[in-house]
Amino acid sequence: MKDRAPALYNLTLAEIEALLREWRQPAYRARQIYRQLYVNLAASPREMSDLPAALRERLTKEVLFSTLQFERTQSGDGGMTRKALFRVEDGPPVESVLMIYRDRATVCVSTQSGCAMGCSFCASGRMGFRLNLTAGQMIEQVLWAARETRTILASDRTLLTNVVYMGMGEPFNNYDRWWASVERLHDPEGFNFGARHFTVSTVGIVPGIRRLAKEKLPVNLAVSLHAPDDELRSRLVPVNKKYPVAVLMEAVRDYTEATGRRVSFEYVLLQGVNDQPGRALGLARLLKRGPGLALCHVNLIPWNPVPGEPLKPSERRRVLDFQDVLRERHVPCTLRTQRGLDIAAACGQLAGDAKKT
Ligand code: SF4
Incomplete structure (x- = not known):
């Protein structure tokens, strides 16, 4: 049955x-x-x-209740970061990370097991693609986090404040199911999660950005940029060969014009690779020409080591110099605080126990 x-x-x-x-x-x-x-x-x-x-x-x-099999939770940052490992039918791993701060709680949700995009600095990319998750499996991750926050913060209310689709996978390669999960979680008859509290992160899938611009719910868009020029970006983010920087920026500009919403650009800092002051200048120029500085925000992300990867995170001094160049050019930017490093739950580190598949 x-x-x-x-x-x-x-x-x-x-x-x-x-x-x-x-x-x-x-x-x-x-x-x-x-x-x-x-x-x-x-x-x-x-x-x-x-x-x-x-x-x-x-x-x-x-009926099937949960279709993600919970395997374990790891705890880091004094218990304020939790990483859950689930499996789909005893096989492909799926990871979710809950980060609790003084004034908010954010869950980072996976949309696929593994990822086909092959970004050089990312553990999920190195794993390769395993499968697309269903909308229900994305929802299950959010509800896991909602239950955890209730327990950790000893409250009977749901204290989750942000859902970010930035875990394993490229959400726009699984667009229909991803969007179905947003609509369900937003439904006022149920979980009633505010549309502006969702963020989706794409590596630059242009048709997805164009489609999102037409959706009714105003969810936030983040673009993983990581380099301002095609030569370097194609090395770090191979999909750049299909959607080069100029094409991506045109889609982002159209998106900001259509929606009036700000776009975040994610920029992982890799020592000696993309963290030179010249790249920061290039980034500032690109954003000024593209969406314009009023509707963009740069998130600088110190790179989190991935085992077996020769890349190195930028030293603190280089990170601050990069940030200074952007600030001098009036580019709104912040340095992301690192969470979950001790349990491999930080950005780009999610790969589960990839062997058991
Ligand atoms: S950074 Fe994102 S798109 Fe690139 S391989 Fe990792 S999960 Fe996939």
Whole structure:
């Protein structure tokens, strides 16, 4: 029965209603289930205490609840960073990272297991592509983080404030499912997560940026740039050969004109590779010509080591010099604080236990 069973987190409220009609249940039961999933954060049908026992049993037998198998959590930064490892059907790994700060809690969600984009500095890229996650599997990661924040902060409210799709994978290579997860988590009848609290990060998939510009929900866009010129960017981010810097910038400019929303540019700093003052100047010029400085923000990210990778993170002095050049040219920029280094949960380090696949 379970082989063809629907996965509950893949279903919209209307689809749960249709399922319950087939089961000849009263219509209001669907809303009860939906609230249990997205408001009470029930982790299994057994926890849905307002449902009749027979219905809970049928749900247990005839629908799939969680399709990500939880394997373990690691804790770093004094317990304020948690990395979860899940698996899809005992195989491909999926990692999610929860970062708790004084005033906010952010979960970094994976959209694929592994990644086909092959960025040279990234552990997920070195793993290669394993599979596209379903919308439900992305949602499950967010609900894991929501439950964790409740436990860690000993609250009965959901204290998660930001969802960033920056884990394993390129979200725009799995666009439909990624967007379905955003819409579901945003649904005011359920998890009710504000659209402006989502951020999606792309390595520069131009059709995805153009599509996002037409969506109704104003989620934030981050572009992983890492170099201002084609020669270097194509070495660091191979997809640049398909969507070169000028084409990418044109799409970003069109996006900012259409939406009026600011775009973040991610820039991982690699010693002697992309951290020279000349590159900072090139970056400032590029952004000025592209989206304009009023609608962009640069996130400088000290590179996080990946085992077996000869690249080195930029020394502190070089990072600050790079930042100074940008500031002198009035480019809004911040230096990202490093989180999760001790548990390989920082940016670009997610690869799970890739051997077991
Ligand atoms: S940086 Fe992003 S797009 Fe590039 S390989 Fe890693 S996960 Fe994929």
